[in-house]
Amino acid sequence: MKTIISAIDFSDCSINALEHALSIARKSSSDLQMVWVNNPNTTKTILSSDLSDDLLEEVERQFNRLITKYQPEMPDNKLDFVIREGKVYKELVAQATESNAWLLVAGTHGSSGFEEFWIGSNANRIVSAAPCPVITIRAGISVNRDLKKIVMPMDSTMETRQKVPMTCSLARMFDAEVHILAMYTTNVQNVRSTVLSYSKQAAKYMKERDVRHFIVELEADNLATSVMDYARESEANMISIMTEQEKSTSNLWLGPYAQQMVHHSPIPVLSIHAAEINISLGY
Numbered sequence: 342m343k344t345i346i347s348a349i350d351f352s353d354c355s356i357n358a359l360e361h362a363l364s365i366a367r368k369s370s371s372d373l374q375m376v377w378v379n380n381p382n383t384t385k386t387i388l389s390s391d392l393s394d395d396l397l398e399e400v401e402r403q404f405n406r407l408i409t410k411y412q413p414e415m416p417d418n419k420l421d422f423v424i425r426e427g428k429v430y431k432e433l434v435a436q437a438t439e440s441n442a443w444l445l446v447a448g449t450h451g452s453s454g455f456e457e458f459w460i461g462s463n464a465n466r467i468v469s470a471a472p473c474p475v476i477t478i479r480a481g482i483s484v485n486r487d488l489k490k491i492v493m494p495m496d497s498t499m500e501t502r503q504k505v506p507m508t509c510s511l512a513r514m515f516d517a518e519v520h521i522l523a524m525y526t527t528n529v530q531n532v533r534s535t536v537l538s539y540s541k542q543a544a545k546y547m548k549e550r551d552v553r554h555f556i557v558e559l560e561a562d563n564l565a566t567s568v569m570d571y572a573r574e575s576e577a578n579m580i581s582i583m584t585e586q587e588k589s590t591s592n593l594w595l596g597p598y599a600q601q602m603v604h605h606s607p608i609p610v611l612s613i614h615a616a617e618i619n620i621s622l623g624y
């Protein structure tokens with residue numbers, strides 16, 4: 342059975358992320374595992390209960406409340422929870438690996454009084470180290486849970502095409518429309534031609550799979566800003582990017598473009614790792 346991981350700290354942000362994960366789990370017929378990580382050295386809590394003074398008992402109680410509330414939304418699949426102990430990003434990655442998850446969904450800022458799981462470099466580490474694609478959702482972002490428009494920027498790197506199959510799969514689940522953005526950051530003609538060529542290849546892939554799509558050509562001084570502006574103006578509800586990892590830092594840091602998207606996007610961001618080898622995507 343396919344599995345999705347949802348990172349939980351019981352803040353409004355993580356519950357919002359959970360609801361997005363539920364929507365995708367239902368459409369993809371996946372089980373959903375909620376994961377909370379206890380770091381004994383740093384975790385603080387404002388969870389309170391008249392029935393228990395024990396943190397883990399209260400966490401289990403909160404999880405059972407979430408299951409009671411949300412399990413009816415996915416009657417054909419399982420909603421359960423896992424409690425782990427250690428560093429947050431390491432334990433999330435370990436659980437995703439053990440569960441062979443195909444997707445991890447996380448809020449990028451927890452405000453519940455627990456350890457501030459998703460701030461700064463922790464969000465980078467989660468996205469960078471995860472064995473599967475990651476959807477991140479910033480605190481305070483409330484968008485339609487059913488995907489209707491996905492923005493997919495294309496650049497001149499060979500890796501940019503590797504996000505096409507996953508983006509296409511999500512679009513097919515929701516009958517969403519994909520906006521393929523040909524992003525031009527230079528006047529060098531051969532680079533611009535490469536960007537447009539990759540965008541047309543992506544469009545061909547979408548057409549063969551009956552996914553609604555179109556290409557938009559954009560001039561961009563700053564890739565992240567231009568993509569986010571377009572997503573906002575077009576009322577999209579997901580942006581699909583490559584993680585753009587820096588290879589020199591043990592793959593635990595994102596490059597500046599991906600960092601800007603994860604931390605500042607007004608809508609959820611789907612981050613996909615580039616394969617270590619050049620795989621064929623059927624173009």
